[in-house]
Amino acid sequence: MTAAARPAHGKNEPTITPEIVRDHGLKPEEYDRVVQFMGREPSMVELGIVSVMWSEHCSYKSSRRWLRTLPTKGACVIQGPGENAGVIDIGDGQAAVFKMESHNHPSFIEPYQGAATGVGGIMRDVFTMGARPVANLNALRFGAPDHPKTRHLVAGVVAGIGGYGNCMGVPTVGGECNFHPAYNGNILVNAMTVGIAPKDRIFYSAAAGVGNQVVYVGAKTGRDGIHGATMASAEFSDDSEAKRPTVQVGDPFTEKLLLEACLELMATDAIVAIQDMGAAGLTCSSVEMADKGGLGIELDLDRVPVRETGMSPYEIMLSESQERMLMVLKPGTEALARRVFEKYELDFAVVGHLTTTGRLVLKQGGKVVGDMPVKPLVEQAPQYDRPFVATQAPAPLDAAALPMPKDPIAALKALVASADLCSKRWIWEQYDHLVRGDTVIRPGGDAALVRVGDGPKGLAVTSDCTPRYCKADPRTGGAQAVAEAWRNLTAVGATPLAVTDNLNFGNPEKPPIMGQLVGCIQGMGEACTALDFPVVSGNVSLYNETSGEAILPTPVIGAVGLIADITKAATIAPKGPGETLVLVGATQGWLGQSVYLREILGREDGAPPPVDLAAERRNGDFVRRMIASGLVSACHDLGDGGLLVAAAEMALAGNLGITLVAAP
Amino acid sequence: MKAKVHVTLKAGVLDPQGKAIGNALHGLGFAAVKDVRQGKYIELELDERDPLKARETVERMCKSLLANTVIENYRIEVDGA
């Protein structure tokens, strides 16, 4: 490591002060490690690059140590965590590609654009791997319905998800939405996309071929979305802070063109590697591509299509403008690729090439403005083994000690009118859930079902989590989220295959919050292992906390299953009078942490219901066999609100009455 | 009393509509077009005679509904104030 001189830098580059280092989210000892592997003080753009690569979002530094404990292998798994999305085999030479991501903080600041760009980002993660997106889901958590901001946030988030997803022509077919005061200051907007790709044409991000051209495609780069660490860089550009809106604005029209252009080019074999520019845009994509390929990469920032003048290296490398991708092309295919992108009127610019140096070299105005080793950016990313305090699960509640409701039907009415259990038709009718003409089971059921190609196969998709269980007992809550997703796929007759997840938690630097994260991951791991339900991708969102008040621990599970014949699928609607209702599984009258306890008795105590994974599997396999045999007219998973609410939901769906007979 | 409000995107904020309109105009042969920005123009009829009070009311309307102050600026014109 030669101690290279600090490269020429921006116009008025300050010396790096401890405040600037702290503003970039780096601890003093971490900064020392940077100086060590650089062999000198970093320039501002180099510091910015490290800060983003070592951020929680890119490096998973607080959670990686525990994420490794999750099962990621399985018969159907083609690609587990580590790429843009997970890939599983669904037979007939096809693969399902899916992932979930969160845009929680931006959505609180600007709900429409925050949610819209969240949907746009997750779709890029899927089609960057060569998959045509076929279904979108979203898991939303808002504050109390009567909180002053809630109405505005719900309206903006739902309109943003619809505005982006509908324009892209990808049906939004499922998800969840619930409300709790713990989310008053921190809403959760988790978006999931499922795509389908030919099994032998999956595209990865590992760069290959020294000298190959690195190509930038999609929208132009602006100053939007550069993270809080921009204060230090404000002195660089001669414009004031107002010039740098931290909110990214999505352009679904450009992304629709980007989707079609990428899939059209992917039908040829021009592409060696491709990665979407998500968090930290050009930085993450170029570094990860080079690292995975074991190569270096040289970028000429003057050739990056920009939509503003005088952008500094820092701003170009850290900008999070939307709808952009980075590709490595095979030699001689540039003209073909350029023609495809010009057909769709998209920017196409060769911005650099691959080298053997294993270094990221940035040039601007002919001068080197950044020169750093790639490997340490990825391998020396900090990894914390944060101290944690396990949550003490409360004692189980004695149901007999609770007052019997005077009028169970009145209680039922209160439950189905509650914000969490009421019909969410008012939300999903704002989403186009029919585009592509493949939607077999529409929103509102246990799982959505989307036909694959011309059928008869179908993909079942769902997203599940019961945050109040996770707060009371993280381990049980984590297991329950996986079990319920597994059960919901089974309820439509599908065979569960694999899951993605979105782990939303408070500040991991607080041991009790870290204890929630550890507990939930352990519970998830046990359930995924017991149910042969591997985790193939996911996202972690931490620091969801305002003035010390953290959200409920919310490990959302996004699950995908397969059904061989969509005409044999089950829905929650009984088909006619005279049908017999059969309850599968033991009923223990468990009321701890129940919606009944909260909505009717105003209490949130007691242990959550235990999860018996062996019984879950046994009952699920039985129900699936019954559905496949054609004996079953309707099937519904019992969740929030238990038997009474589930029966009511079936009756409403079938426009029929239901008589429940208590055991003698 | 009539009030007029212009709501426009803040500088630096991406304007997808403006970009698409610009491309379409070029497609129609209007080569002279260098940049297009699209905003909202709202005309309000108010049951209010005092121009200053009217301006103050419209200011509150802009902050609470008419403009998304995170990414938009607004400009108010009231006859006589």
Add this chain to the structure above:
Amino acid sequence: MKAKVHVTLKAGVLDPQGKAIGNALHGLGFAAVKDVRQGKYIELELDERDPLKARETVERMCKSLLANTVIENYRIEVDGA
């Protein structure tokens, strides 16, 4: 050369946006609102120095794209013309 275009709905033409905004404002307690009309405000940057030529070009843009002359009026402002 900067040109500004206001595109507004002709009198009597249905204005769903304006009506909905009016209802929302009433919902927020702005009782003084009697009528709301929402139109488009488009700012164009033109590579053209002659104001008269600029206005003539923008006129053609409005007729061919920026306004649907069946239901909309347009008003052009060009510095110096």
Add this chain to the structure above:
Amino acid sequence: MRSAIVVFPGTNRERDMALALRRATGREPAIVWHRGEELPKVDLIVLPGGFAHGDYLRCGAMAAHSPIMAEVKKRAAEGVAVLAVCNGFQAACEAGMLPGVLMANASLKFVCRDVYLRVERSLRPFTGRYNAGTVIRVPVAHHDGNYYADKETLDRLEGEGRVLFRYSAPSGDLLDAHNPNGSARFIAGIVNERGNVLGMMPHPEDLVDPVMGGSDGFGLFQGLAESLAA
């Protein structure tokens, strides 16, 4: 019957339309990009659903100026049948092929659900397979489906029997609760003077298969296949 589906940048329902046409005709419709591609000789041209040009400025405004639209208007003037659905209907109005305008839904919200349509007239090649007065169930999926035209135009449309579909209750009654977007006189679909261009907001192509929830929309495609069989 040979058909062609026009694809603008931002169109996203050409696949649904192709599925329905393939089911009804057994032939693969041509998919034609809006610029630089030849519109083949066909019996039916379809302007499908989507968000052409992102629906920016006005829905269909920029699509109406696409290079291919001049040829589509020429063919329509020569009598070739044109089916313009949702975004296609908006573009047809902007291009002057059909009267009136599609404004923002009265709710200002996107709406995607099944609606009921009363067939006002059995008119070949479009509604030949339906009897007047029949009520069919098809989905809508749009943000700007609020049909508007001045009184004279509406009166002429009705007088000349050019309103083919109205939003109605399952019973066929015209009730506001069953008007998904506030369209004038519950209008959901109209034809031009010559009767060879149909513009409609609902998506019959999304309910042509019982497995997908219903097939009331299939009659439109069967009617087209029969009337336009080359």
